[in-house]
Amino acid sequence: MDMITKPNKNRKTGISRLGVANVNSPCTTELAAIKQCRNGSRKAFEVIVNRYMKDAYYIALGYVGNRQDALDLSQEAFFKAYRKLDTLHADNKFFPWFYQILKNQCFSHLRKFKNKHTQSLDGAEEPIIIQDEKHCFDPEMIAERNEAKDRLWQAIGQLDEKHREVIILRHFQNYSYDQIAQTLLYSKGTVMSRLYYARKKLRELLDDKKGGLR
Structure with missing residues (x-):
């Protein structure tokens, strides 16, 4: 491909390494672009x-906790999506479909790499901010106060997939409940329920690691 190129893992640059330039394109909408x-347009x-x-990139960072890996994985996901674009139903939006590939x-x-990588959010461009609107539960504040930011990441890593993904979309991406529901193809009620239990589980995990939240 000319511009959408296969990932080059030997390069260490920023998000722009996805190989995408600013292109003046007549495609002003997602549907038109797809x-x-x-019809064969790579641009x-x-x-x-x-x-x-x-x-x-930030969703991948939330899952793997390493900037370089997040860059590689997000680029690889776009490359796969390009190759599989004919499997995207004409009535479906791109991102929920692409999200499954990325995930x-x-x-x-x-x-x-379960036993090979040490996951850390050190150096991430944006911090994790997790808030419980009702109870003002902020694990990031707790983690910083106890000099244990890595414990927060480890706790997130212990969540099962369905709870981890809502935490990532809500608190890495600041998605609304409606946006999460559209991305994951769940009802809004399911999203709210899973966020509640994900936050509850995080609190329990952090309690276990610190002997109680202060």
């Missing part, structure tokens, strides 16, 4: 990548 992609896919590459990439990576 339609042109299916049209750049419109899609430009729109979602930052979200993809699968991340979990495959985590399974492969």
Whole structure:
């Protein structure tokens, strides 16, 4: 491909390493861009990548906890999406479909390197901020106060997939409940329920690690 290139893991640059330039394209909407992609336009896919590459990077960062791996995985996910674009139903939105590809990439990576990688959020461009609107539960504040930011990440890593993904979308991406529901194809009620139990589980995990929250 000319602009949408296969990931080069030897390069160590920023998000721009996804290989996407600012392109003056007649594709002003996602549907138009996807339609042109299916007609063979590679540049049209750049419109899609430009729109979602930052979200993809931070979601991957939330899953794997390493900036370089997040860059590689998000780029690989876009490359796979480009190759599989004909499987995207015409009536479906791109991002919920792409999110499944990205998530699968991340979990495959985590399974492969489970015992090889030390996950850390040190150096991440944006902090994790987790808030419980009712109880003002802020694990980030607790973690910083106890000099235990890594414990927070380890606790997030112990959540099961369905609870971890809502935490990542809500608190890494600051998605609304409606946006999470659209991305995960769940009802809003399911999203709210899973967030409640995810936060509850995080509190329990942090309690176990610190002998109680202060």
